[in-house]
Amino acid sequence: xxxxxxxxxxxxxxxxxxxxxxxxxxxxxxxxxxxxxxxxxxxxxxxxxxxxxxxxxxxxxxxxxxxxxxxxxxxxxxxxxxxxxxxxxxxxxxxxxxxxxxxxxxxxxxxxxxxxxxxxxxxxxxxxxxxxxxxxxxxxxxxxxxxxxxxxxxxxxxxxxxxxxxxxxxxxxxxxxxxxxxxxxxxxxxxxxxxxxxxxxxxxxxxxxxxxxxxxxxxxxxxxxxxxxxxxxxxxxxxxxxxxxxxxxxxxxxxxxxxxxxxxxxxxxxxxxxxxx
Numbered sequence: 001x002x003x004x005x006x007x008x009x010x011x012x013x014x015x016x017x018x019x020x021x022x023x024x025x026x027x028x029x030x031x032x033x034x035x036x037x038x039x040x041x042x043x044x045x046x047x048x049x050x051x052x053x054x055x056x057x058x059x060x061x062x063x064x065x066x067x068x069x070x071x072x073x074x075x076x077x078x079x080x081x082x083x084x085x086x087x088x089x090x091x092x093x094x095x096x097x098x099x100x101x102x103x104x105x106x107x108x109x110x111x112x113x114x115x116x117x118x119x120x121x122x123x124x125x126x127x128x129x130x131x132x133x134x135x136x137x138x139x140x141x142x143x144x145x146x147x148x149x150x151x152x153x154x155x156x157x158x159x160x161x162x163x164x165x166x167x168x169x170x171x172x173x174x175x176x177x178x179x180x181x182x183x184x185x186x187x188x189x190x191x192x193x194x195x196x197x198x199x200x201x202x203x204x205x206x207x208x209x210x211x212x213x214x215x216x217x218x219x220x221x222x223x224x225x226x227x228x229x230x231x232x233x234x235x236x237x238x239x240x241x242x243x244x245x246x247x248x249x250x251x252x253x254x255x256x257x258x259x260x261x262x263x264x265x266x267x268x269x270x271x272x273x274x275x276x277x
Contacts, residue, residue: 184223
């Protein structure tokens with residue numbers, strides 16, 4: 001009787017990951033459609049957020065904390081921490097509903113000893129080099145036009161967690177420097193298109209607003225202030241994605257909800273490391 005060896009048993013973790021990846025690919029392949037009411041609700045969320053920003057007396061979010069917390073947080077920053085907090089904007093005490101979508105709202109802050117506002121703005125505005133500086137999150141970058149403090153640029157983002165999602169995007173950035181020791185900017189995405197089969201001969205853009213829904217809008221607000229022998233760099237990020245399909249919360253939820261936070265943390269940490277050089 002021939003000696004037949006049993007096929008090696010695959011670890012359950014490997015099987016579980018494979019099944020999860022297959023399920024995630026199935027959801028990614030099914031298009032989500034960005035609805036007008038989703039856009040309207042997101043725009044309303046942004047208007048309320050920007051009204052809050054305009055009314056704030058504190059320039060950095062840590063400046064609004066109680067004195068004892070301010071001291072502790074600044075100490076953490078000066079030791080190299082990246083501080084990240086999730087934000088939720090309410091209207092009349094209630095959360096703002098985003099039908100068929102999710103808003104991801106985060107604020108982050110770093111401190112760079114020895115850096116200046118000038119050096120920080122030089123980095124943030126160097127869009128032709130962002131693919132070099134922020135790789136692998138940014139695969140391509142190019143400045144399209146500049147008119148004084150108004151910039152238009154295109155970026156290719158790569159988001160990876162079990163699956164890889166690639167999007168081509170265009171943005172408009174407006175910078176404002178109201179004092180020598182501080183500056184701020186507002187950056188709006190103006191076009192986001194998911195890319196299928198990226199970097200292959202079959203590469204193509206999916207129709208805008210009819211894709212996997214992993215990034216439909218991205219608005220960021222930067223604040224830079226020179227203080228304490230260095231520069232504080234803050235970024236507040238508001239992004240819009242699809243909602244989580246029924247039955248896939250255990251799988252899609254971590255991807256959709258964790259990417260915005262991780263992207264902000266990576267961007268700030270990379271900014272700090274680059275400026276520190």
